[in-house]
Amino acid sequence: MSTLSGKHRRLHAKAAPKRTQGAVRAPLVLLVLVGALALGFILFQSSPSLRKAAVLEMAEIAGDVAEGYMVDSRPVEVGQIGDVVYQATGIANTQLIPTSEGYVVFDTGLSIQGAKQKRLLEEAAGSGPITHIILSHSHQDHVGGVSFWLEEESEIVAHREFAEEQRYLKELEPYFWTRNRRLFPWMPEEPPSGGPLEFGKVVPTITVSGEESLAFEEGGMRFEVIPTPGAEGADNLCLWLPDQKILLSGDFFGPIFPQFPNIFTMRGEKTRKPIEYIRSLDRLIALEPEIVIPSHLEPVYGREEIKAAMTRMRDAVQYVHDSTVEGMNAGKTVHKLMEEIQLPPELELSQVHGRVSWGVKSIWEYYATWFHHDSTTELYPVPVRGLYADLVELAGPDALLARGERYLTAGDAVEALHFSEIVLEGQPGSRPGLELRRDALAELLERARATHQNAFELGWLDSRLDETRAALGGGES
Numbered sequence: 001m002s003t004l005s006g007k008h009r010r011l012h013a014k015a016a017p018k019r020t021q022g023a024v025r026a027p028l029v030l031l032v033l034v035g036a037l038a039l040g041f042i043l044f045q046s047s048p049s050l051r052k053a054a055v056l057e058m059a060e061i062a063g064d065v066a067e068g069y070m071v072d073s074r075p076v077e078v079g080q081i082g083d084v085v086y087q088a089t090g091i092a093n094t095q096l097i098p099t100s101e102g103y104v105v106f107d108t109g110l111s112i113q114g115a116k117q118k119r120l121l122e123e124a125a126g127s128g129p130i131t132h133i134i135l136s137h138s139h140q141d142h143v144g145g146v147s148f149w150l151e152e153e154s155e156i157v158a159h160r161e162f163a164e165e166q167r168y169l170k171e172l173e174p175y176f177w178t179r180n181r182r183l184f185p186w187m188p189e190e191p192p193s194g195g196p197l198e199f200g201k202v203v204p205t206i207t208v209s210g211e212e213s214l215a216f217e218e219g220g221m222r223f224e225v226i227p228t229p230g231a232e233g234a235d236n237l238c239l240w241l242p243d244q245k246i247l248l249s250g251d252f253f254g255p256i257f258p259q260f261p262n263i264f265t266m267r268g269e270k271t272r273k274p275i276e277y278i279r280s281l282d283r284l285i286a287l288e289p290e291i292v293i294p295s296h297l298e299p300v301y302g303r304e305e306i307k308a309a310m311t312r313m314r315d316a317v318q319y320v321h322d323s324t325v326e327g328m329n330a331g332k333t334v335h336k337l338m339e340e341i342q343l344p345p346e347l348e349l350s351q352v353h354g355r356v357s358w359g360v361k362s363i364w365e366y367y368a369t370w371f372h373h374d375s376t377t378e379l380y381p382v383p384v385r386g387l388y389a390d391l392v393e394l395a396g397p398d399a400l401l402a403r404g405e406r407y408l409t410a411g412d413a414v415e416a417l418h419f420s421e422i423v424l425e426g427q428p429g430s431r432p433g434l435e436l437r438r439d440a441l442a443e444l445l446e447r448a449r450a451t452h453q454n455a456f457e458l459g460w461l462d463s464r465l466d467e468t469r470a471a472l473g474g475g476e477s
């Protein structure tokens with residue numbers, strides 16, 4: 001829906017150039033807190049202002065307790081960036097821009113930190129009418145505090161795709177929740193339902209999309225909301241302050257800058273579109289920002305450095321995209337290309353967040369979907385894994401384990417992992433099978449730590465290793 005009030009106008013894009021975590025378990029405590037919040041929400045329904053005050057207070061208490069369980073939590077602290085932007089840090093940051101006519105909020109943090117972020121921001125920047133809540137995208141860690149900030153007159157500005165992204169993330173919430181908890185074990189066992197912490201209730205009042213941006217002026221300050229899909233989903237947008245040359249980038253660049261982007265997410269989500277991302281990057285490069293304020297971690301300063309970093313990101317994604325397409329046309333398999341395609345030295349980027357080989361696989365499947373024409377069996381619901389038990393029966397577990405060990409000794413940990421999985425499928429709980437799996441996973445973990453240090457790969461391997469050690473019994477290390 002697009003309900004533009006008088007002072008908003010749409011701009012056409014300037015012609016673009018052609019071309020955390022780890023943790024201790026606290027699910028039960030969190031569940032109780034979430035329940036208490038929901039109860040508070042209901043109890044105070046009769047009086048909106050009392051209800052809001054009570055919810056904010058409880059949300060802050062719940063957040064403080066929850067944070068105590070989170071090893072990698074980032075505390076909520078308020079500071080000022082570039083004179084006009086106030087920022088509350090957190091697992092995700094919230095930015096507040098005061099003007100003489102009202103306040104503009106950009107992103108609202110995770111629900112357990114949103115209330116504290118709001119209180120500290122208002123203490124630092126003062127309070128007044130919240131005219132705009134601008135959301136960089138629909139992820140929980142950016143929309144968690146919307147209900148805390150929302151006032152009757154506030155506009156909620158989001159990308160036109162926001163509603164669709166929020167819909168599918170909500171419909172698949174149990175599926176994604178289970179996967180997320182493997183990577184972020186401090187999360188509660190169940191997603192919050194009812195009350196202000198429940199995901200999926202945000203209804204934008206102004207949307208942006210395509211080549212248009214939304215420009216408005218408030219208290220003498222100019223704002224421009226720019227649709228930038230492709231990086232962290234189809235519903236990404238950024239906020240540009242043209243007079244200050246400040247770009248509030250949400251998750252467009254990911255948690256560190258610069259880096260190879262997350263075209264694929266391990267928790268699951270729709271594949272991101274590489275060419276859309278390149279176009280969005282072109283649009284931001286043309287702005288020549290002097291400060292970039294992301295919604296995670298720290299701001300980045302310096303026009304030349306920012307431009308060089310953004311250009312490198314753009315060129316790296318283009319390189320991986322073009323190499324994948326070329327390999328597909330040349331008849332190479334996806335696995336061959338995952339192995340072959342590497343960034344050239346001049347485009348080298350951190351792969352802490354997104355990995356190049358996963359980008360290759362994502363680009364392939366984005367264009368060609370899941371039937372790779374490698375085998376007729378891909379068309380039918382019988383995976384090769386379904387025959388592992390037969391292989392164990394025919395070859396015997398000892399021969400398979402010996403081959404797995406040989407691979408591991410030669411440094412081929414993935415091959416060794418395959419053999420452990422064959423044995424464990426035929427003989428669930430087999431101790432030598434589990435030991436081979438443990439050793440192969442440990443080798444992969446060590447390699448991941450020594451190379452890209454990709455946070456998701458480390459989290460996944462850690463979690464599988466923990467499971468394997470637990471299956472082997474206590475005392476394993």
Ligand SMILES: [Zn+2]
Nearest residue numbers: 092139141251
């Ligand atoms: Zn985020």
